[in-house]
Amino acid sequence: MRKAILLIIDGLGDLPTPKTPLQAAKTPNLDRLAKNGITGMLSPVKRYLVPGSDTSHLNILGYDPTIFYCGRGPFEALGVGIELNEGDVAFRANFATVKGNKIIDRRAGRIDTETASILSKGLSLRIGNVEAIFRNSVEHRGVLVLRGPNLSSNISDTDPHSTGEVHFCYPLDDSREAKRTADIVNKFTEVARGWLASAPTNKDREKPANILLLRGAGTYSQVPSFFDRFGLHGICIAGGALYKGVAAYLRMDVAIVPGATADLKSDVKAKAETAAKSLDHYDFVFMHVKGCDSAGHDGNFDAKKKMLERIDKVIPILEKTGACIVITGDHSTPVSRKQHTGHEVPILVYGGERKDHVKKFDEISCASGGLGHIKGKEVIPLILNITERAEKYGS
Amino acid sequence: MRKAILLIIDGLGDLPTPKTPLQAAKTPNLDRLAKNGITGMLSPVKRYLVPGSDTSHLNILGYDPTIFYCGRGPFEALGVGIELNEGDVAFRANFATVKGNKIIDRRAGRIDTETASILSKGLSLRIGNVEAIFRNSVEHRGVLVLRGPNLSSNISDTDPHSTGEVHFCYPLDDSREAKRTADIVNKFTEVARGWLASAPTNKDREKPANILLLRGAGTYSQVPSFFDRFGLHGICIAGGALYKGVAAYLRMDVAIVPGATADLKSDVKAKAETAAKSLDHYDFVFMHVKGCDSAGHDGNFDAKKKMLERIDKVIPILEKTGACIVITGDHSTPVSRKQHTGHEVPILVYGGERKDHVKKFDEISCASGGLGHIKGKEVIPLILNITERAEKYGS
Numbered sequence: 110m111r112k113a114i115l116l117i118i119d120g121l122g123d124l125p126t127p128k129t130p131l132q133a134a135k136t137p138n139l140d141r142l143a144k145n146g147i148t149g150m151l152s153p154v155k156r157y158l159v160p161g162s163d164t165s166h167l168n169i170l171g172y173d174p175t176i177f178y179c180g181r182g183p184f185e186a187l188g189v190g191i192e193l194n195e196g197d198v199a200f201r202a203n204f205a206t207v208k209g210n211k212i213i214d215r216r217a218g219r220i221d222t223e224t225a226s227i228l229s230k231g232l233s234l235r236i237g238n239v240e241a242i243f244r245n246s247v248e249h250r251g252v253l254v255l256r257g258p259n260l261s262s263n264i265s266d267t268d269p270h271s272t273g274e275v276h277f278c279y280p281l282d283d284s285r286e287a288k289r290t291a292d293i294v295n296k297f298t299e300v301a302r303g304w305l306a307s308a309p310t311n312k313d314r315e316k317p318a319n320i321l322l323l324r325g326a327g328t329y330s331q332v333p334s335f336f337d338r339f340g341l342h343g344i345c346i347a348g349g350a351l352y353k354g355v356a357a358y359l360r361m362d363v364a365i366v367p368g369a370t371a372d373l374k375s376d377v378k379a380k381a382e383t384a385a386k387s388l389d390h391y392d393f394v395f396m397h398v399k400g401c402d403s404a405g406h407d408g409n410f411d412a413k414k415k416m417l418e419r420i421d422k423v424i425p426i427l428e429k430t431g432a433c434i435v436i437t438g439d440h441s442t443p444v445s446r447k448q449h450t451g452h453e454v455p456i457l458v459y460g461g462e463r464k465d466h467v468k469k470f471d472e473i474s475c476a477s478g479g480l481g482h483i484k485g486k487e488v489i490p491l492i493l494n495i496t497e498r499a500e501k502y503g504s
Numbered sequence: 505m506r507k508a509i510l511l512i513i514d515g516l517g518d519l520p521t522p523k524t525p526l527q528a529a530k531t532p533n534l535d536r537l538a539k540n541g542i543t544g545m546l547s548p549v550k551r552y553l554v555p556g557s558d559t560s561h562l563n564i565l566g567y568d569p570t571i572f573y574c575g576r577g578p579f580e581a582l583g584v585g586i587e588l589n590e591g592d593v594a595f596r597a598n599f600a601t602v603k604g605n606k607i608i609d610r611r612a613g614r615i616d617t618e619t620a621s622i623l624s625k626g627l628s629l630r631i632g633n634v635e636a637i638f639r640n641s642v643e644h645r646g647v648l649v650l651r652g653p654n655l656s657s658n659i660s661d662t663d664p665h666s667t668g669e670v671h672f673c674y675p676l677d678d679s680r681e682a683k684r685t686a687d688i689v690n691k692f693t694e695v696a697r698g699w700l701a702s703a704p705t706n707k708d709r710e711k712p713a714n715i716l717l718l719r720g721a722g723t724y725s726q727v728p729s730f731f732d733r734f735g736l737h738g739i740c741i742a743g744g745a746l747y748k749g750v751a752a753y754l755r756m757d758v759a760i761v762p763g764a765t766a767d768l769k770s771d772v773k774a775k776a777e778t779a780a781k782s783l784d785h786y787d788f789v790f791m792h793v794k795g796c797d798s799a800g801h802d803g804n805f806d807a808k809k810k811m812l813e814r815i816d817k818v819i820p821i822l823e824k825t826g827a828c829i830v831i832t833g834d835h836s837t838p839v840s841r842k843q844h845t846g847h848e849v850p851i852l853v854y855g856g857e858r859k860d861h862v863k864k865f866d867e868i869s870c871a872s873g874g875l876g877h878i879k880g881k882e883v884i885p886l887i888l889n890i891t892e893r894a895e896k897y898g899s
Contacts, residue, residue: 124856124857124858125858125859129858150876154897156878156879156882156885156886157882157885157886157888157889157894158885158894158897159889159894159895159896159897160896160897160898161896161897161898161899162898162899163898163899164897164898165898174897174898178898181898181899325899446892448896449896450889450892450894451885451888451889451894452858452889472858473858473859473860473874476858476860476874476875476876477860477861477872477874481876482876482877
């Protein structure tokens with residue numbers, strides 16, 4: 110049976126100013142695949158809805174987020190390699206700088222990973238019968254997991270999402286579990302502040318990492334695996350913890366690719382080579398490239414264009430595998446908007462499919478493509494169909 | 505944040521004979537917007553379903569009619585300015601001419617508004633503990649509202665919808681409320697006939713307005729407001745009571761535009777100017793033009809074509825505002841069919857969006873537009889997305 114590669118270019122879609130980055134970029138390889146394949150437009154979740162990266166990836170990978178979305182925290186935790194138990198409550202965390210009661214830098218001066226690792230050593234502790242497990246990832250980023258009985262993730266963020274007052278955690282419903290969990294979070298925050306304040310590592314920093322900000326609380330619950338649902342042995346090749354975490358949540362394997370850094374410098378070639386090699390052992394590769402989304406958030410047209418050109422260069426590596434290739438994005442992040450929008454993203458399907466008249470891979474050309482306008486939830490059925498894995502319904 | 509104008513051209517869609525009125529009409533302004541914007545085809549409710557104007561408008565304005573449609577009566581009542589209470593049962597009413605027990609003219613010789621106003625004075629009354637509130641609107645048209653405990657709108661029309669026998673009102677289910685309400689309607693009809701028979705105003709009329717025909721009974725119940733659901737301060741600019749009523753039902757404001765008559769002579773320019781001015785105080789203008797639908801019902805190709813050309817002339821007034829502009833119809837009313845049909849209607853979106861290759865605004869050109877084939881329920885999400893108001897789902 111044929112194998113498939115799904116390449117998600119994060120934040121791919123854009124708006125014309127007067128061209129989109131994808132129109133402006135020199136992408137001869139993507140264009141060749143578009144010309145020899147079939148194209149269309151994808152609504153990652155539903156038409157005009159603005160997707161988060163997490164809900165979008167779930168939907169594109171065949172997991173309806175209205176059923177399977179559990180908040181960002183568990184994906185981040187799984188993405189940094191923490192194994193979660195049923196009922197664990199996980200948070201995305203930031204090292205930040207607080208002065209009095211004001212957050213003055215949400216990233217503690219973009220603290221380096223090594224320093225953050227040293228500071229992290231005192232941040233896993235017990236609070237009553239609850240275990241608090243902290244792990245830092247890249248720079249100011251980290252994850253907190255609370256493990257114990259009667260926890261709830263229906264609680265507020267302590268991260269104010271901007272500079273300003275520190276937020277306390279409060280329950281978002283009247284349950285005993287939410288109140289208890291909010292208390293534990295506040296206790297953890299206090300103890301963490303104490304540890305960080307006394308840490309010698311922080312002494313000489315202009316912006317000491319003296320507080321942890323928490324957001325995206327979610328309760329982990331195991332879901333049916335990607336293999337059980339679709340019969341595909343899948344592997345994820347990504348730099349960002351969130352994407353690796355989504356794959357781990359679906360119990361795909363997650364490749365370790367040195368140089369996959371989930372930013373504009375990520376080693377895309379190394380990822381493509383790992384993708385190609387993985388097909389010896391797997392049916393399905395989910396490959397994720399983050400850079401275009403970051404460039405979109407920064408409003409940097411040239412950076413987005415160049416990232417697309419870097420991605421284009423490694424396409425032949427994927428092409429040589431003979432696998433079916435599906436290339437799309439998880440949402441639009443137009444440089445003129447600097448945020449996710451609900452615009453469709455182009456999609457191309459290459460290898461054994463019908464062709465259409467589209468010759469370029471961009472937002473305008475693909476809108477008249479032969480696939481028409483499809484939804485995220487249709488991507489895995491599409492892949493099952495073209496790899497001859499789809500089961501017949503009826504007789 | 506950007507603002508938006510939604511222009512609904514009632515009964516816009518048509519069939520080619522061999523051209524459609526929209527293809528035949530000279531509409532340089534609509535075509536320019538199509539060329540510089542993005543186009544597609546809209547199924548106002550769902551594909552091939554023949555929409556009523558009320559259900560279609562609800563769906564396009566983001567209110568699923570399977571949940572929020574309460575019958576035509578309440579929209580008509582709200583549209584003539586009657587404030588409704590929870591549980592009120594409202595009807596569309598016609599002054600008509602009856603001879604013996606036969607309706608010989610369903611519009612009482614298209615009685616003039618002034619005469620109808622005089623006759624209306626005796627038509628509001630009490631029946632037991634129920635208040636019957638009658639108000640005439642334009643020519644033979646009017647509204648009846650029943651207000652009191654234990655009423656039901658699950659009752660038959662007394663309007664036979666053609667000339668012929670007068671119909672009694674009967675309950676459509678076994679409930680006490682439906683029986684009671686049917687009795688009240690019959691009692692009201694009897695009292696009204698007595699009053700109208702004795703009215704001096706009717707003496708010299710060849711076709712006396714001597715009966716009221718009721719249809720479209722609906723029970724009013726308040727729904728979440730348009731602002732609460734979508735965060736848009738909206739205003740409605742329309743001539744027809746039904747459209748003003750739909751807007752009032754969603755608790756949008758309703759503009760008073762002298763000369764907006766909901767027919768082929770309506771002052772479209774005054775409406776466009778009011779739309780443009782309204783954007784100083786509102787985020788969203790819902791502008792409705794009725795004439796094309798009336799021409800379609802009359803099977804009058806030229807009238808529909810001319811109405812489209814009149815609408816085209818005022819497009820620059822909307823364009824100058826700098827708002828996002830969405831132009832579509834609520835259904836097709838082909839002149840060759842003289843009734844609503846389930847054909848898609850063209851839609852164009854202008855202002856800051858992606859473009860497509862379509863250069864004309866008509867039923868044939870827009871079918872290959874970059875929006876593809878969308879649904880009425882997707883129009884408000886589209887507007888929220890392009891005006892940067894859509895909220896992110898997930899993170």
